[in-house]
Amino acid sequence: MDANEYDLIVLGAGAVGENVADRAVQGGLTAVLVEHELVGGECSYWACMPSKALLRPAQALRAARQVDGAKEAVTGTLDVAAVLARRDSFTHNWNDDSQVQWARGAGIAVVRGHGRLTAHREVTVTAPDGSHQVLRARHAVTVATGSDPFIPDIEGLRDADPWTSRDATSAKVTPESLAVVGGGVVAAEMATAYASFGTEVTLISRGGLLAGLEPFAGEMVTEALREQGVRVLLDTRTVRVRRTGGSVTVETGDGGAVTAAEVLVATGRTPRTRDIGLDAVGLTPGDWLETDDTMRVEGFDWLYATGDVTRRALLTHQGKYQARAAGDVIAARAKGRPVSDGPWGTHVATADHEAVPQVTFTDPEVASVGHTLRSATDAGYRVRAVDYEIGYVAGASVYADGYKGTARMVVDEDRKVLLGVTFVGPDVSELLQAATIAVVGQVPIDRLWHAVPAYPTINEVWLRLLEAYGRP
Ligand SMILES: Cc1cc2nc3c(=O)[nH]c(=O)nc-3n(C[C@H](O)[C@H](O)[C@H](O)COP(=O)(O)OP(=O)(O)OC[C@H]3O[C@@H](n4cnc5c(N)ncnc54)[C@H](O)[C@@H]3O)c2cc1C
Numbered sequence: 471m472d473a474n475e476y477d478l479i480v481l482g483a484g485a486v487g488e489n490v491a492d493r494a495v496q497g498g499l500t501a502v503l504v505e506h507e508l509v510g511g512e513c514s515y516w517a518c519m520p521s522k523a524l525l526r527p528a529q530a531l532r533a534a535r536q537v538d539g540a541k542e543a544v545t546g547t548l549d550v551a552a553v554l555a556r557r558d559s560f561t562h563n564w565n566d567d568s569q570v571q572w573a574r575g576a577g578i579a580v581v582r583g584h585g586r587l588t589a590h591r592e593v594t595v596t597a598p599d600g601s602h603q604v605l606r607a608r609h610a611v612t613v614a615t616g617s618d619p620f621i622p623d624i625e626g627l628r629d630a631d632p633w634t635s636r637d638a639t640s641a642k643v644t645p646e647s648l649a650v651v652g653g654g655v656v657a658a659e660m661a662t663a664y665a666s667f668g669t670e671v672t673l674i675s676r677g678g679l680l681a682g683l684e685p686f687a688g689e690m691v692t693e694a695l696r697e698q699g700v701r702v703l704l705d706t707r708t709v710r711v712r713r714t715g716g717s718v719t720v721e722t723g724d725g726g727a728v729t730a731a732e733v734l735v736a737t738g739r740t741p742r743t744r745d746i747g748l749d750a751v752g753l754t755p756g757d758w759l760e761t762d763d764t765m766r767v768e769g770f771d772w773l774y775a776t777g778d779v780t781r782r783a784l785l786t787h788q789g790k791y792q793a794r795a796a797g798d799v800i801a802a803r804a805k806g807r808p809v810s811d812g813p814w815g816t817h818v819a820t821a822d823h824e825a826v827p828q829v830t831f832t833d834p835e836v837a838s839v840g841h842t843l844r845s846a847t848d849a850g851y852r853v854r855a856v857d858y859e860i861g862y863v864a865g866a867s868v869y870a871d872g873y874k875g876t877a878r879m880v881v882d883e884d885r886k887v888l889l890g891v892t893f894v895g896p897d898v899s900e901l902l903q904a905a906t907i908a909v910v911g912q913v914p915i916d917r918l919w920h921a922v923p924a925y926p927t928i929n930e931v932w933l934r935l936l937e938a939y940g941r942p
């Protein structure tokens with residue numbers, strides 16, 4: 471057998487690519503991961519893990535300060551150097567030895583270098599020393615190359631050497647002041663983190679915050695950021711950016727200007743497909759890759775795509791879910807085993823359409839799954855939403871003095887099942903999986919009345935939501 475031939479080639483060894491390869495190997499195939507940077511990808515080194523490591527210490531501190539008796543013990547301030555050092559331990563100082571070791575231990579080959587499709591079922595890898603290696607796939611190639619920060623075409627922005635999410639998550643020193651352009655998840659989380667470090671933060675959003683979630687989520691996070699000392703400018707366009715000496719000036723559409731030591735651009739993502747040889751197989755470089763629900767690229771029987779590069783849901787857990795479907799279906803198709811590709815089957819990523827869970831790790835946290843009232847209505851469902859103030863729940867009042875939070879469930883009035891749930895409040899992230907199970911399982915409302923939340927926990931908000939809805 472040709473040493474450069476594998477059943478499956480995975481282009482990109484982020485969390486998603488790793489999982490595709492792992493599932494395929496567990497299904498009896500041979501697989502190789504091609505990686506030009508760090509095995510583990512964005513999530514491990516410049517996204518989920520370092521950002522959450524930057525956020526968690528201040529969250530723990532604020533939590534202690536919300537409990538009489540405990541708050542008296544908190545006499546100091548955040549130790550920023552210790553926070554950064556703890557962050558470094560999560561990124562293993564940007565060293566991927568342990569992940570490479572995991573891959574090889576799992577029976578997955580790893581080839582370092584930049585991979586490009588050069589023909590059907592063929593990837594050519596350019597190694598760091600400039601040499602080339604041609605890999606051939608007997609069954610499939612999966613593109614899992616992820617996404618890059620999107621830098622909008624704002625006058626002077628690129629020349630101002632802006633921070634992207636990579637700089638914000640890997641900074642070794644914190645700036646005195648930071649302007650953040652954007653109003654999404656990265657902007658809200660990084661504004662929260664840097665404000666907690668004592669950086670003077672100004673967030674400039676062209677709309678409200680966290681668009682796409684329930685409107686009360688963005689409103690509550692805006693209010694909380696302001697309480698944490700962040701200057702939040704809503705409905706404000708960024709028209710020009712200039713770097714002069716040690717500072718950056720951001721000019722806004724209303725004639726104002728914000729001057730800061732650094733500017734973080736957090737305005738979404740663009741697919742990493744410009745230089746992966748898409749043209750060699752008849753696709754357009756720079757495009758997102760559209761797939762069916764088995765993650766196979768439309769028009770191909772051997773080309774798959776998973777994770778950010780598909781634009782289905784730019785989240786690690788959702789990409790890994792796609793990866794499990796893709797790795798399993800590639801193995802099933804290769805071995806001639808039955809394929810289960812109907813909705814909610816073994817080999818499809820159906821939840822991407824109806825039940826994507828997401829947590830925004832601001833303080834308060836925002837945890838949501840499935841539809842908002844708006845998106846459910848737009849999708850044609852006949853719906854009713856009920857809200858409840860989480861602070862009224864006994865468990866929440868014990869958890870934190872003056873607990874402030876809101877929960878909403880969106881009910882499909884025809885089927886009497888949940889289409890979506892949103893929680894906003896301190897530490898609501900751990901409530902989310904119950905909601906995800908209810909939405910994915912399409913658990914009827916009358917059965918949910920039998921899922922009794924333990925007293926006194928914050929989960930009792932479930933009972934209050936059901937009572938507010940009324941027993942069918
Ligand atoms: C600041 C920030 C915080 C985030 N926090 C969260 C969070 O808390 N929870 C969550 O679920 N999601 C979070 N996300 C989103 C999450 O990081 C992404 O959804 C996830 O990393 C996507 O994984 P992926 O494997 O598709 O892509 P990536 O992780 O980007 O992996 C792609 C890999 O492919 C490699 N590659 C690309 N092109 C080539 C090539 N031609 N040859 C060889 N290798 C190549 C890259 O080097 C990379 O290692 C966050 C994102 C950001 C920016």
Ligand SMILES: NC(=O)c1ccc[n+]([C@@H]2O[C@H](COP(=O)([O-])OP(=O)(O)OC[C@H]3O[C@@H](n4cnc5c(N)ncnc54)[C@H](O)[C@@H]3O)[C@@H](O)[C@H]2O)c1
Nearest residue numbers: 622652653654655656657676736737738739784829830831
């Ligand atoms: N906790 C998490 O799960 C987490 C954390 C961070 C990021 N992520 C993922 O990473 C992805 C990227 O996050 P993000 O915050 O960069 O994107 P986003 O799509 O969440 O937000 C982009 C923001 O930039 C604004 N914007 C876009 N173009 C602009 C322009 N030309 N001028 C001014 N503003 C502009 C948008 O209005 C929006 O507010 C998200 O899809 C998210 O799912 C997840």
